[in-house]
Amino acid sequence: MTIIDVAIIGGGASGTTAAFHLASKNKNVCILEKNISTTGRVCSGGMSAAVQNMFPFELLPIIDEVITNVEFSWCNADKVVAELSGSSPFWIVKREILDSFLLDQALNSGCNLLSPFNVVDIKKKSKIWQITALDGRQLEAKAVVIADGSQSPWPKSFNLGPNQQKFASTFSGRIKRKGNLRSETARFEFGLVKNGFAWAFPLNNEVNVGMGTFLDNKNSIPVNEILQSFLPDLGFAPSEIIGSEKKLRVWNGHCKLNGEGILLIGDAASLCDPFLAEGLRPALISGFEAAKSLIYWLDGEVNCLDEYTKTMQRNWGNSMAWGKRISQVFYRFPKVGYQLGVKRPTAPKRIAQILSGEMSYEDIAKRVIKRLLFQNQSSKS
Ligand SMILES: Cc1cc2nc3c(=O)[nH]c(=O)nc-3n(C[C@H](O)[C@H](O)[C@H](O)COP(=O)(O)OP(=O)(O)OC[C@H]3O[C@@H](n4cnc5c(N)ncnc54)[C@H](O)[C@@H]3O)c2cc1C
Incomplete structure (x- = not known):
């Protein structure tokens, strides 16, 4: 049997990104994917345009809508609108289009694909990984x-990833017309979902509507009840939506993301933002960084896979540690959070900057601490 360089289990956003970068450097790489079709992937497709930095090809042609405004509400009222500033707007993409586009890029660079290939066993024997499919x-x-x-x-x-895995309960669905969502505007609704929020993202001629609950992951989310209130405010009847629920693994502490010859990326690595459910950007970042480390490792630099874990902690995990703290406080006291947090004059802009990738939760936390220290010092003097 031929021994290839890298087997990638899963051909979603993270797997195809890693595959593209490895194949572009002439590594012998194969994606093993359980499902032939990319349709039916549960995701609302909002992502920062900053992800463009990870690819040599243009992503804009596959983007449905470039978001320039975000609208926040509390129980469909008390609305606040913020303009996205800076050079990194927020993009909405159809997830099935993104995944098949990235897969095509990987295949065109020389990557192989085995699909359907449902991985049921992974073993290591004398430094070589043996991967077995259900068949x-x-x-x-x-x-x-x-x-x-x-x-x-x-x-x-x-024995990789966080000691305790944490899951958000989520739902995403699509409606085949525009409703009354303002153009280029993403809507975030904080009052209707207990310990979480609902969202609506415009596509070309459709809308993705979703919701997530982040603190109590034991119970399923009362999707229909929430849709009954949220959809009419967006100009839709609740019966118009087709979607499904999913448990989404979210970030839950710094942890090891690599072993000898093995790396975790995307949701399997528990990278998803525990406050806003942003998982596409870390999926693409981790796919890119994993490929970078593996290229050195395959060329003989034995310890460089540890560098992957360190880079992900520096470039993503440090921000998520603050995102987790913010999530725990905000979703426990959401009404106070909405009034004092989201309705603060600068807050919508800050959330928009997080979504666009211009600022991290860490930057924001440092600003708040600095402001508090400054206020404390000036009250003493
Ligand atoms: C309701 C919902 C809405 C979301 N909305 C957003 C959003 O708007 N913006 C955002 O940034 N993030 C969003 N996310 C998060 C985002 O979808 C994920 O973080 C992202 O999909 C992670 O990509 P991935 O490649 O790691 O995993 P996935 O996209 O889940 O891909 C995993 C792949 O592995 C394959 N696979 C699984 N098991 C096997 C097996 N045994 N053998 C072979 N193949 C296998 C699957 O078929 C799949 O193709 C949302 C998530 C949910 C649930």
Whole structure:
């Protein structure tokens, strides 16, 4: 059996990104994907335009809508609108289009694809990884990238990822017309969902509507009840939406994302933002960084996979540590959070800057601490 360089388990946003970058550097890489079609992936498709920095090809042609304004509400009232500033707007993309576009880029760069290939076993024998599909097919690789999303069993098997996995309960669906959502505007509704929020993102001629609850992940989300209030405010009847629920694995503490010849990326690595459910940007960042480390490792630099864990902690995890703290306070006292947080004159702009990737939660926390210290010093003098 031929031993390939890298087997990537999962052909979603993170897996295809890693595959593209590895294949572009002439590595022998294969994506193993359980589902042939990219349709039916549960995601609302909002992502920062900053993800463009990770690709040499243009993403804009596949983007449905460039968002320039964000509108916040509390129980469909008390609305605040903020303009997105700076050079990194927020994009809305159809998830099935993004995934098949990235897959095409990877395949055009020389990556292979085995699909359907439902991975049921991963073992290491004398430094070589043996990956087995449900139908018994096997593949051998020098390295394996775990990119199979929120339900991935492999981080626990290989003692990687956070000690305790944390999940948000989410729903996303699509409506096949525009309703009354203002053009180029994304809507965030904080009062209707307990311990979470609902959103509506415009597409070309459609709208993605979703919701997530972030503190209590044991109960399922009362989707229909929330849609009954939210959809009429957007100009839709509740019966118009088609969607599904999903448990989304979110960031829950700094942890090891690599072992010897194995890396976790995307949702399998628990990278999703625990406050706003942003998972596409970290999926693409981790796919890019994992490929970078693997290229050095395959060329003989033995310790460089640890660098991947460190880079993800620096470039994403440090911000998520603050995102988790903010989430715990905000969703426990959402009404106070909305009045004192979102309705603060500068707050909508800050949330918009987080969504566009211009600022991290860490930058914001440092600003607040600095302001508090300054206020404390001036009250003493
Ligand atoms: C309701 C909802 C709305 C969301 N909205 C947004 C949003 O607007 N913006 C945003 O940034 N993020 C959003 N997210 C998060 C985002 O969708 C995820 O973070 C992102 O999909 C992670 O990509 P991934 O490649 O890691 O995993 P996935 O996209 O889940 O891809 C995993 C791939 O692995 C395959 N796979 C699974 N098991 C196996 C197996 N055993 N063998 C082979 N293949 C396998 C799957 O078929 C799939 O193709 C949302 C998530 C949800 C649930």
